[in-house]
Amino acid sequence: HCGKTVKIILTPILEWYTPEACLQFKDNFHAQLRTACQQSTGTAGLKISKVVVVGDVYVGKTSLIHRFCKDRFERDYKATIGVDFEMERFEIVGIPYNLQIWDTAGQEKFKCIASAYYRGAEVIITVFDLADIQTLDHTKQWLEDALRENEPNSIFVFLVGTKKDLVSDAVCERTELDAIRFANDMQAEYWSVSAKTGKLLQRLKRQVLQDVFLSMLGRC
Numbered sequence: 001h002c003g004k005t006v007k008i009i010l011t012p013i014l015e016w017y018t019p020e021a022c023l024q025f026k027d028n029f030h031a032q033l034r035t036a037c038q039q040s041t042g043t044a045g046l047k048i049s050k051v052v053v054v055g056d057v058y059v060g061k062t063s064l065i066h067r068f069c070k071d072r073f074e075r076d077y078k079a080t081i082g083v084d085f086e087m088e089r090f091e092i093v094g095i096p097y098n099l100q101i102w103d104t105a106g107q108e109k110f111k112c113i114a115s116a117y118y119r120g121a122e123v124i125i126t127v128f129d130l131a132d133i134q135t136l137d138h139t140k141q142w143l144e145d146a147l148r149e150n151e152p153n154s155i156f157v158f159l160v161g162t163k164k165d166l167v168s169d170a171v172c173e174r175t176e177l178d179a180i181r182f183a184n185d186m187q188a189e190y191w192s193v194s195a196k197t198g199k200l201l202q203r204l205k206r207q208v209l210q211d212v213f214l215s216m217l218g219r220c
């Protein structure tokens, strides 16, 4: 679990983690990376990174974040009122980082409140429901709104289709073809996932952490 690539270094704090066997704690670990990590400070000296999750009402944004941070799924729907956030802690070369994951409301009446929290994001995750193709059509607008509050060239964008468990493989494949076209236009990375089964979500999470890390390096 600890190796020489950035991807592997970004393992969050896990119970089976053994610092003694971890390359990033060795004296001869990549000097440039170590310096970059030590220099990258965010708001008020804390090392904070921000991910913002946007998309239509009921597409599964909250469920995605719960699976990300708590590895839990709830069947009952509770609309997000305005915004909410989860904090995920992880370490790089022994330096603790806080990853803020902002959950925004999809309901039109809360859009004004939610958009006030778009600023300062390193990653934007634009979500749609694989079982409701119309929600894919709206992703470009969600992204446009989120990008307006950020520096478009320094941001990583994900397009995520959720509720993969609700659609057949054939429907999923057809929708993915459209989604990949959208992703190319949006310069986004595309993933199909299910918060219910948790399928691919841990891999998506690692990819998000990797992009956050690259973004921090870019700021140094």
Ligand SMILES: Nc1nc2c(ncn2[C@@H]2O[C@H](COP(=O)(O)OP(=O)(O)OP(=O)(O)O)[C@@H](O)[C@H]2O)c(=O)[nH]1
Pocket (backbone or CB within 6 Å): 055, 056, 057, 058, 059, 060, 061, 062, 063, 064, 074, 075, 076, 077, 078, 079, 080, 081, 104, 105, 106, 107, 162, 163, 164, 165, 166, 193, 194, 195, 196, 197
């Ligand atoms: N089967 C299935 N249901 C899901 C999945 N993800 C979310 N849901 C369900 O879809 C409903 C809406 O999910 P939420 O995560 O609350 O949706 P949201 O996008 O946060 O909604 P707003 O906060 O109102 O914008 C809930 O009843 C979830 O249990 C999934 O991957 N599979």
